[in-house]
Amino acid sequence: MKRIAVAICLIAVILFGFAGCGRVAIIDAGQSNLGGRLLNPVMETDKGYYFNNSNRDSLSLRYYDKQTGETEFLCAKKECIHDGYGSCNATDKDIEVMYTALYDNKLYIVGIENGNALTLYRADLDGREFTRLVKLMEIPEGFDEFFLSNGTFLIQRGKAFIPYNIVNAENDGLVGMYMVNLAKLKYELVDERNRYYEYDEGITAIKAAGDYVYYILNNSSADREPKSPVIKRYNIKDGKTEEIIRLDNSKAINIYNIALVGDELWYSIKVLDEGRSGIMIYDTLTGKTREFEGELINATGDENVSYFGFYDIMYDGTYLYVSKDCYMHSYYFEEENAPQIYIYSLDGTRLAKFSHEYAGDLCYSINVIDGKVYFQTEERIDSCPVKDILDGNVEWKTEVVIDDLSDRIIYYVE
Numbered sequence: 306m307k308r309i310a311v312a313i314c315l316i317a318v319i320l321f322g323f324a325g326c327g328r329v330a331i332i333d334a335g336q337s338n339l340g341g342r343l344l345n346p347v348m349e350t351d352k353g354y355y356f357n358n359s360n361r362d363s364l365s366l367r368y369y370d371k372q373t374g375e376t377e378f379l380c381a382k383k384e385c386i387h388d389g390y391g392s393c394n395a396t397d398k399d400i401e402v403m404y405t406a407l408y409d410n411k412l413y414i415v416g417i418e419n420g421n422a423l424t425l426y427r428a429d430l431d432g433r434e435f436t437r438l439v440k441l442m443e444i445p446e447g448f449d450e451f452f453l454s455n456g457t458f459l460i461q462r463g464k465a466f467i468p469y470n471i472v473n474a475e476n477d478g479l480v481g482m483y484m485v486n487l488a489k490l491k492y493e494l495v496d497e498r499n500r501y502y503e504y505d506e507g508i509t510a511i512k513a514a515g516d517y518v519y520y521i522l523n524n525s526s527a528d529r530e531p532k533s534p535v536i537k538r539y540n541i542k543d544g545k546t547e548e549i550i551r552l553d554n555s556k557a558i559n560i561y562n563i564a565l566v567g568d569e570l571w572y573s574i575k576v577l578d579e580g581r582s583g584i585m586i587y588d589t590l591t592g593k594t595r596e597f598e599g600e601l602i603n604a605t606g607d608e609n610v611s612y613f614g615f616y617d618i619m620y621d622g623t624y625l626y627v628s629k630d631c632y633m634h635s636y637y638f639e640e641e642n643a644p645q646i647y648i649y650s651l652d653g654t655r656l657a658k659f660s661h662e663y664a665g666d667l668c669y670s671i672n673v674i675d676g677k678v679y680f681q682t683e684e685r686i687d688s689c690p691v692k693d694i695l696d697g698n699v700e701w702k703t704e705v706v707i708d709d710l711s712d713r714i715i716y717y718v719e
Contacts, residue, residue, distance in 0.1 A: 348407035349674065354686070354705050355379065355412060355430065357405045363389060364400040364416060366428060366435075369705045376707070379412075381432035394428065394435040403450065404458030404467070413487075415458050415467050417450055423469055425485055439490050441483050447473045451507070461513035462541055463487050468508040468520075472500060480507025482520065484539070495539055495546060496522065514565045516541045519549075521560045521572075534560045536572060536587075550587055550594075561632075564620035566651065571597065571625070573616040582615050584627070599653030601627065621673040624656070624691065625649040633671040646671060648694065659699045661687065683707065 348355045354369040366379035378387040380395035389398035404415040412428040423442040428435045444450070451470040459466045465485040472478035481497030500507070511520040518541065523534040534557070536550040550570075552560070556578045564571040570587040584597035601616070617633050619626040626633065631644040648657045661680045663669060672679045678694065680687045680701065687701035 348405075348412070350430070355407065356686075356705075356707070357402050357414065362402065364395070364397040364402050364414070366395040366405075366412065366414075367707075368432070376705075379428065379430075379432045380435075394432055400424075400426070401450075406458050406460055406465075408460045408487075413458070413460065413465060417444070420444075420449075421446070423450075423467075425465065425467065438487075439485060439492060441467065441485070441492060442469065442471075444471055448478055449473075451478070451505075457511050459511045459513055459518065460487070461518055462516070464518075464541055466495070466511055466513075466518055466520075466539075468511065470500070470505070470507040472505075476500065476503045476505075480505065480522075482508055482511075484544075493544070496520075496537065498522070509560075510562050512563050512565050519563060519565065519570060521563060523559050534558065536560060536563065536570065549589070559615070561615050562618050564618050564625065566620055566625075571618060571620070573618050573627075575615055584616060584618060597653060599625075599627075599649050600655040619671075619673065621691070625651060626671075626673065628671075648691070657695045657697070659689070659694050661701060679704070 353371050355366070356369070357364070357366055367376050368379050369376045378385075378393075378395035380387055380393050382392070382394060385391075385393050387393050387396045389396040399419050400414075400416040401418075401420070402414060402416045406413050410430060412430065414426040414428065416424055416426060418424045418437075418440075421444045422440050423444060424440045425438045426436060427438050448471045451472045457468070463486065465487055466482055467485065468480070468482045470478070470480045478500040479497055480500060482495045483492050484495050485492040496508075506523060509521045509523055511518060513519065518539040519536060520539070521534065521536055533552045533554040535548050535552070537546055538549050539546045550560075550572070552558075552574065557574045557576055559575055561573040561575075566586075568588065568590050570589055571584060572587070573582065573584050575582050584599070584601070585594055586597055587594045615630060617628045617631065619633055625648070627647045627649060628644055629647075633646065643660050643662075645658045645660050647655055648659075649655055659678070661669070663680070663682050663685075670681045672681070673691065676691050677688045678691060680689075684707055685703055686705040686707065688704050689699055689701050693700065
């Protein structure tokens with residue numbers, strides 16, 4: 306082997322160990338990932354930000370220090386060159402990262418190892434540990450994780466809920482979800498069915514409250530006949546799953562997202578027979594359903610348009626966020642027609658709207674954490690207080706410039 310240094314940058318982490326960390330409280334349901342559908346959300350502590358690749362790619366755990374403004378690989382091994390080979394705690398070319406979450410002062414990562422093993426990993430916040438916890442599935446030869454999978458990875462009460470969607474060249478395969486007990490590292494299958502059609506997205510959203518985990522399973526069918534989309538609920542205490550909402554597929558298709566508002570489950574749908582989209586509210590105590598009567602931006606078609614829009618929704622504990630014709634998780638949009646996100650009170654009053662100059666250029670994700678809206682692309686993370694948006698003062702502050710650190714990697718070639 307001959308060492309070729311593309312560029313060598315010996316940083317403090319190599320000499321003295323990783324200086325990051327910072328404590329965070331134990332918060333269920335994915336810690337900072339309130340949006341619920343970000344592939345690799347940025348996670349903040351009092352000292353800095355932790356993040357993985359914005360899109361599904363090889364493992365690259367990084368830390369941004371608020372005080373120094375520098376980004377480092379999350380690896381405290383002396384003389385490690387962070388090239389994706391060997392035993393680096395931050396990089397691994399053989400692990401395709403799907404989801405990352407912060408829980409109980411640890412990072413949990415779901416990835417596919419060596420192209421065929423769905424696996425759960427754990428990393429320390431100081432860069433001293435990266436551990437393979439459990440291999441959940443050996444993906445059969447000829448199958449891959451569906452390239453449009455946009456579910457989520459959620460941790461609730463010490464249990465990790467991990468969806469999957471594997472497919473072959475004939476578009477056959479399976480969608481389902483595992484539950485992993487993080488204390489005992491025991492896992493079980495929560496749900497599974499056959500793939501329904503070419504663009505079957507399977508489980509597209511997971512949310513949790515108390516002892517219950519709610520998830521969307523669109524086009525739920527074990528055969529080739531169209532069936533209705535459903536919302537199911539898993540009870541953490543007794544391990545049982547029940548179907549709580551089933552839509553009439555002749556009248557509605559696809560549930561786009563869900564939001565838990567107190568004892569109510571809010572969900573956005575397309576109403577086929579009326580040619581419009583809407584937001585429904587299901588009372589989990591009474592079982593009754595009503596429609597959100599907010600001042601929604603028109604999402605209907607006309608007699609000359611067969612396609613009509615959809616809504617994505619998110620709830621931050623106070624306000625409802627609604628996007629029209631675009632998702633708030635990792636998503637692209639036309640540069641000349643950047644999407645608008647609308648903020649509503651729960652009584653239906655439209656309070657404000659916002660966008661971002663990069664919303665029509667780069668792949669983006671939107672999240673709301675502790676009263677701030679975070680806008681993430683592959684290159685940066687900007688924030689703006691919700692209060693400022695409500696006051697009409699939308700000014701984005703750059704929190705992190707995402708450095709891929711490629712100039713710090715030493716490559717080996719024959």
